[in-house]
Amino acid sequence: MGNTSSRVTAQDKAILDLKIQRDKLHQYQRRITVLTDRETEVARQEMAQMAAAAQRTGGDKDKDAHRRRALLALRRKKYQEQLLAKTDAQLAQLEQLTRSVEFAAIQKDVVFGLRQGTRVLQEIHAEMGGLEHVEKLMGDTAEAIAYQQEVSDMLGGRITNQDEDEVEDELAALEAEINGPTTLPAAPVSALPEIETQKEEERAPARERQAERRAMLAS
DSSP states (O other), X not given: OHHHHHHHHHHHHHHHHHHHHHHHHHHHHHHHHHHHHHXXXXXXXXXXXXXXXXXXXXXXXXXXXXXXXXXXXXXXXXXHHHHHHHXXXXXXXXXXXXXXXXXXXXXXXXXXXXXXXXXXXXXXXXXXXXHHHHXXXXXXXXXXXXXXXXXXXXXXXXXXXXXXXXXXXXXXXXXXXXHOOOOOOOOOTTHHHHHHHHHHHHHHHHHHHHHHHHHHHHO
């Protein structure tokens, strides 16, 4: 009975620790929604400024800088969203395992998972910062540029090629939203027969004159 009581106590404690971690994670999710919304707005503002720079003579350098900062804001948002989703799924799986009757067999895995969850939450907290960090993504001061490079280097090995493609797609969608449709309307097909008819009418007198000259020569 004593061993059973000890095992149940450890199991209950693990479940409680997991619930506490999930509660903390959900708090981060609520906070990150504010940040990711702002990061999307930062990207939109940078794309609007890029469009304005494209209209100026010699604005190519500014255009490239605005696009780079917009892309960085969206990459940062993508990384944060996926990190939180991955951690949430991991904690949910651990909580399910912890409730199983085989808890003694997987106890070490649960403890390891808890440590990993704590590490990820600390990582999120350290890297996410607050809104002031988001605002630095728009700056062009030496401090802001250094921060942007730091974030870019950090993200370099942490998001996949598929993530990068999705970020590029989101950036293209923002650009289309700002610039509006760029495709030209299709040329009306119905006008072509009218043009051909007009050309045929213009050629008819010439053929008649040629026929008259041939008749005169023949006579």
